[in-house]
Amino acid sequence: MDEKLAIDGGPKAKTTPNFPMFPGGMEIGEEEKKQVLEVLDRKYLFRYYGPENFPSKVKEFETKFKEKIGAKYALATSSCTGALLCALVACGVGPGDEVIVPGYTFFATAAVVVGAKAIPVISEVDETLTIDPEDVERKITKSTKAVIVVHMRGVPADMDKLLDIAKRYNLKVIEDVAQAAGGTYKSRYLGTFGDCGCFSFQFHKIITAGEGGMVVTNDPRLYDRCMGYHDTAACWRPDRFADERYPGELFCGSNFRMSELAGAVLLAQIDKLDNLLEKMRKNQKRIIEGIKDNKKIKLRPVNDPNGDTGVCLMFYLDDKNRVPYFVEALRAEGVDATGAYNSGIPDWHIYAHWKHLLEKKTPTQEGCPWTCPYHKGQDVKYSADMNPKTLDYLSRAVHINIPPQMTLEDCDMIAKAINKVASILD
Ligand SMILES: Cc1ncc(COP(=O)(O)O)c(C=O)c1O
Structure with missing residues (x-):
């Protein structure tokens, strides 16, 4: 030529x-408007209650979503970051633990590990630009509790190899499906392979409400624990003031609930x-x-x-x-x-630019999680050139x-x- x-x-x-x-986002039209107007007309903007009783749009969206991708439980959240944090906490990740994340993903995937009081360990990606199973295996230590597998830029990670490694080393697997909603691996929907799958409905994502997220799981206990962390007041429980039904059900959570307005937009979006x-x-x-x-x-x-x-x-x-x-x-x-x-060009998707993580910056002087006495392994070290591949x-x-x-x-x-x-x- x-x-x-x-x-x-x-x-x-x-x-x-x-x-x-x-x-x-570019397909938002009459369907979304109709759903949102219904929420406004009903004055039912909170998923658990309003002046009158109506079926929750968020709940309806959760049901549609889990049926679509083939998961037993789905919990809508305010963001994928919130969903990932719920999933990590639900899986028991906490002080002293290491969690392996890929060096190519949005920074949130690594930052939430610190949010869960654990230490992120940053792995190479392979030529598919998803987490490199061989490097994951190399980076496993006695402190490794989980791996966050990111289906980056819309494509599936190598789930066969990753699940095999997770099984051999008894690791929890959390899938970050923020950029790959509706993607599959060997005909099964992404997000249904790991202990939990986390989705984003932020405005850049395939379906969107501007902001929003979802955790899916097949494990009822993980679902309960995600629920408990996503909602301090535990409004969801059959009896919200009852004692815990089993050890590990109740603990202090946060608030990552999805609003009915977001649920309404997403009910229309999922059909698209x-x-x-x-x-x-x-x-x-x-x-x-x-x-x-x-x-x-x-x-x-x-x-x-x-x-x-x-x-x-x-x-x-x-x-x-x-x-x-x-x-x-x-x-x-x-x-x-x-x-x-x-x-030379900053980009939050590449670990070499995650300056405050590489420098172990924390909001308080103590330097947790990196200085946590529960962390028994060697110091986790970072540098901008540590993942050359x-x-x-x-x-x-x-x-x-x-x-x-x-x-x-x-x-x-x-x-x-x-x-x-x-x-x-x-
Ligand atoms: C791979 C990945 N993980 C997590 C997130 C965080 O999603 P959210 O903005 O919904 O918290 C994003 C969003 O950009 C992402 O691309």
């Missing part, structure tokens, strides 16, 4: 406007999930079809391509130094591309969002732009 690049004054490969990446996934997957396939024979780039491998949500396309160049120009050239062609890692993959990666609103014509133009820009690589 010898058409002049747009960055050099040639014609653009993509001439249509780019859609913002708010998959469910399959359609959003279908469109993103179709678009992703179409772009891949157009670039699959291009030997100058390497597509991110995916553990189970059928389970990919299709939220993005990521591929690698051989040389990280070519990425900034490649991205600039793609942008000049009209494609909304970005790099994934640059040490993660930084190598990310610094060679190019990322393109795939909004479901894109047309197949848009996809063909994106593929054309990638091939055009790649033609300048040796």
Whole structure:
């Protein structure tokens, strides 16, 4: 292909406007309005009670969600961060424990471990950009209690290997499905493999209420403990003032309850999930079809391509130094591309930028959890270069969002732009 690049004054490969990446957010319409107005008309804004009795929208959403993904219990929360904290506490993670998290995830995944009074241990990701099972196994110590598996940028982690490791070392598994709602692994929904699965409905996510989260589990005790932590007053209990029904049921919790307004929006959004996934997957396939024979780039491998949500396309160049120009050239062609890692550009998704965690900053002087006397193992040490594989993959990666609103014509133009820009690589 010898058409002049747009960055050099040639014609653009993509001439249509780019859609913002708010998959469910951009589809908010009459269905969401109807649900929200119903909540306002009823003056029933709190899931447990109001001036008159109505069925809770949050409860209805929980029921729909758990039935959709095939989990026994679902608890709606105010965010995925809140959901993760509930899950960690429910799983018994606390002082002295270490929890392994991947070095490529939103910072919240690591920060909540500190919130649960435990120490995050940061693992490499592999070429799929999800947590590297081999590095997880290397980083297990006597203090390791759990691993948070993140299905990062919409794709499943290697659940077979991770569950095998967890079983052998008796670890709890918490899935962070914030970026992959509706994704699957070997035909089973993500979030249903671990002890708990946590979802986000923040505005960037596949379905959204602006803010919101969900914990799912198949274990009634974990569900009770998530419940207890997500609601200080334990309004949910059959008898809210009764003694505990079994040891470990009652303890001091917090408040991560979901509001009826969020529940209403999500009731409408969940009906749109399959359609959003279908469109993103179709678009992703179409772009891949157009670039699959291009030997100058390497597509991110995916553990189970059928389970990919299709939220993005990521591929690698051989040389990280070519990425900034490649991205600039793609942008000049009209494609909304970005790099994934640059040490000079702050990004909360890459551990090397988690400065206050790497420096073990804490809100009080004592330095817990890192100085916790219950932690019996060696000091957990951090540095920006401690996971070189993660930084190598990310610094060679190019990322393109795939909004479901894109047309197949848009996809063909994106593929054309990638091939055009790649033609300048040796
Ligand atoms: C992988 C991952 N985990 C956790 C979160 C936190 O989600 P929330 O904003 O709902 O607390 C996010 C959100 O950006 C995320 O991308």
